[in-house]
Ligand SMILES: [Fe+2]
């Protein structure tokens with residue numbers, strides 16, 4: 353009953369004369385301001401898109417939902433890439449904010465002398481991804497996504513980081529490095545239900561920082577190197593997710609132009625993944641003296657071979673669609689059912705959202721659910 357009352361209140365907001373994005377965002381906040389109403393507010397916001405889009409003659413409800421989920425994902429990506437860039441990238445007018453951490457930047461450069469440039473460029477790419485998708489949504493009369501109300505998580509206290517509210521948490525990650533063996537397997541594919549062992553098992557058995565939490569994390573040397581190694585493997589984890597997400601969702605868009613957007617942004621995630629997977633292979637084997645986290649030598653027993661060898665950075669051909677076909681070099685997974693919710697679960701399991709509010713999860717859940725409900729031609 354209370355929910356019904358709240359729903360009525362929210363719906364009253366939706367019939368206000370202005371359909372401008374700002375008023376819709378404040379409507380979202382109104383929904384969130386009342387305890388437990390977050391999911392309702394978000395659902396109505398998502399459901400509100402089709403009406404607006406229809407009025408523009410542009411987007412189908414499904415296309416709008418897919419673009420909105422992708423926009424949210426890109427906003428989240430941008431948020432944590434900015435945190436990486438502030439401490440370990442290049443701070444400039446293209447990617448402003450922060451002033452760098454010399455010790456962290458040096459540890460990242462052990463993986464590749466150009467790590468700071470790559471971090472900078474990946475950060476800029478993510479910023480353009482959500483900015484473009486939001487602008488496209490607006491051009492079709494649909495709502496852009498804005499998660500500013502959830503910028504509540506703390507920044508690193510290390511010298512070089514901005515002190516602002518964050519959407520994501522890079523200081524308690526549980527990184528799944530099974531992408532490493534997934535792309536090196538010649539016989540398995542997650543679309544067939546196959547599972548894969550992690551390259552760095554320790555990263556799945558705890559919560560580890562991928563950026564220095566404060567300046568005490570800058571030493572001893574193997575500790576800050578372990579943090580940089582964690583970042584190196586995390587970069588590839590994130591970008592392999594985007595590599596699968598775009599082709600998975602592309603199968604359910606309707607308009608050719610929306611398909612073009614997904615087919616044009618998605619492969620840039622793959623370019624990122626390819627780069628990061630190569631660099632992660634350069635992470636020096638070590639044990640973090642502060643917490644025992646082990647980065648194994650992936651080229652030596654019991655690792656090594658086709659499943660782990662660090663210079664096998666092109667995807668091994670594997671089974672696709674049916675085992676009756678010959679193996680083929682492909683992105684994996686690309687199964688479309690539940691792809692958005694799967695991506696949200698992977699990011700949540702990664703620990704990126706540790707400390708976030710119930711409302712945050714409710715909004716993301718609703719965005720993912722709406723995207724997964726989209727059907728080609730629907
Ligand atoms: Fe992106």
Ligand SMILES: [Fe+2]
Nearest residue numbers: 429591594621
């Ligand atoms: Fe990305």
